[in-house]
Amino acid sequence: MLKLAQPIDESEDERTLARAATGDAAAFGSLVRQHQSMVYSLALRFLREPASAEDVAQDAFLELYRNLDRLQSASHVRFWLRRVTANRCIDRIRQRTAHAEDAFDEDVPEPEAPAIERDTLLESRLRDLVAELTPNARVVVILRYQEDLEPVEIAETLGMPLNTVKSHLRRSLAALRAKLPSEVRHGA
């Protein structure tokens, strides 16, 4: 859960935020280090291109830097970064003219492979399939399973109705199950 990932010493984070807002570069660097994994991963899982993901992540932190004095708390920073990154990802994907076509070929038989390699392949396949979801559904799934957010938190982050979030999750899981090998669909 998100709550487990929250910093232990909240007051220290508040002090870091306050120092960063006054222009302390070291404090801002500390904020970047604290959130960079979340921001970059969100962009990478959404865009599937490391260079584009870094662009979006850098933009998100630059926007954070410009808005530091408007953020009241460390938890607000995390919430704000999630929302900005998600919106920037959706904007970027909508700007792309070319659409990645379905890379999933159902006729290809599953290769026999050791468990670890099969897991790696499965993870890669899952990331490909998530990348094929519509932008809104994709960001909902990523926030749910990367950030472990509850549907209500996702709705708040994206400014989306709760029922829409739940609907995206339900349909996305059904679509993923339909395209995955049977042992994952039904459990091994």
Next chain:
Amino acid sequence: MELEDELRRALRPVDPPRGFEQRVLQRTVMDAAETGATQDGAAGSPEPGRQRPWWMSAMAAAAAMLVMATAGGLYYEHRLERAEAVRATNELREALSIANQKLAIVQERVNRPTARESRESRE
């Protein structure tokens, strides 16, 4: 094997490429320098009323001075090269002129009839 567990595994966070933090900090410095080029609080400024820290103003000023010094140096170098090229052209033109004069003298001497030829022509 549950799909949701697999999704959590597949979508687990990863670290950004090395140097990410430095690149972000560089962009904030560049952004501060760009913002410094416009007036504080002017329309289009991302943060009207926000005070820039002194070190960002100093870096912006240093960057501007570096750019101006580099541009001035390049211009001076360009002017020197141009003057050198003009001087070389003039020298070449002068050398060609002298060579031309020498050739004219030589040609005149070659064309001038010798004493023997003059005698023979008189006879």
